[in-house]
Amino acid sequence: GAVVSQHPSRVICKSGTSVKIECRSLDFQATTMFWYRQFPKKSLMLMATSNEGSKATYEQGVEKDKFLINHASLTLSTLTVTSAHPEDSSFYICSASRGGDGNTIYFGEGSWLTVV
Amino acid sequence: SQQGEEDPQALSIQEGENATMNCSYKTSINNLQWYRQNSGRGLVHLILIRSNEREKHSGRLRVTLDTSKKSSSLLITASRAADTASYFCATDDDTGKLIFGQGTTLQVKP
Numbered sequence: 001g002a003v004v005s006q007h008p009s010r011v012i013c014k015s016g017t018s019v020k021i022e023c024r025s026l027d028f029q030a031t032t033m034f035w036y037r038q039f040p041k042k043s044l045m046l047m048a049t050s051n052e053g054s055k056a057t058y059e060q061g062v063e064k065d066k067f068l069i070n071h072a073s074l075t076l077s078t079l080t081v082t083s084a085h086p087e088d089s090s091f092y093i094c095s096a097s098r099g100g101d102g103n104t105i106y107f108g109e110g111s112w113l114t115v116v
Numbered sequence: 117s118q119q120g121e122e123d124p125q126a127l128s129i130q131e132g133e134n135a136t137m138n139c140s141y142k143t144s145i146n147n148l149q150w151y152r153q154n155s156g157r158g159l160v161h162l163i164l165i166r167s168n169e170r171e172k173h174s175g176r177l178r179v180t181l182d183t184s185k186k187s188s189s190l191l192i193t194a195s196r197a198a199d200t201a202s203y204f205c206a207t208d209d210d211t212g213k214l215i216f217g218q219g220t221t222l223q224v225k226p
Contacts, residue, residue: 105149
């Protein structure tokens with residue numbers, strides 16, 4: 001079956017540094033991927049829609065300069081948290097829509113980011 | 117943005133009992149999906165119900181959808197300790213974009 005892979009699954013970084021999270025569709029091409037953020041014991045909040053070959057579409061309240069999204073190929077979207085702060089610590093999870101497959105949505109396993 | 121509310125926020129039952137979770141949403145939808153999430157893990161897709169469907173079954177799961185009330189329910193019958201998890205409803209607009217509800221944390225005691 002289709003698989004979406006996220007890497008790294010866990011990352012710890014220092015305040016002020018940037019960290020990149022990758023989301024890959026392993027056996028299908030995804031023109032659109034989605035990035036969500038989840039705080040402990042909370043629900044998933046859609047951050048942005050990643051569009052292959054064009055700019056990402058950010059949800060209201062999400063800082064596009066802080067959360068850089070690049071979707072350079074049909075199988076890879078990256079989320080870069082720039083100048084990370086402790087309040088950016090969260091669970092980030094991506095999804096990809098296969099399209100033409102009942103628009104089945106596949107989720108990655110998520111990435112835990114801890115900023116110290 | 118969150119689509120709506122889920123209730124209860126937390127539910128604790130004994131193994132063998134049924135668990136019912138409710139979800140309300142605000143806008144019109146194409147589909148409504150239910151997901152399960154074990155603590156600190158990714159999401160597992162449970163069931164999708166289309167806006168023109170009223171009820172759907174999958175194993176021990178039963179989902180209903182009332183578009184006039186903008187609400188859905190998830191029933192897990194004969195619960196097991198392994199069903200302990202958080203459950204989320206999510207509405208989608210057929211683009212792949214999901215808007216999640218607040219979620220219900222279910223604990224099934226052995």
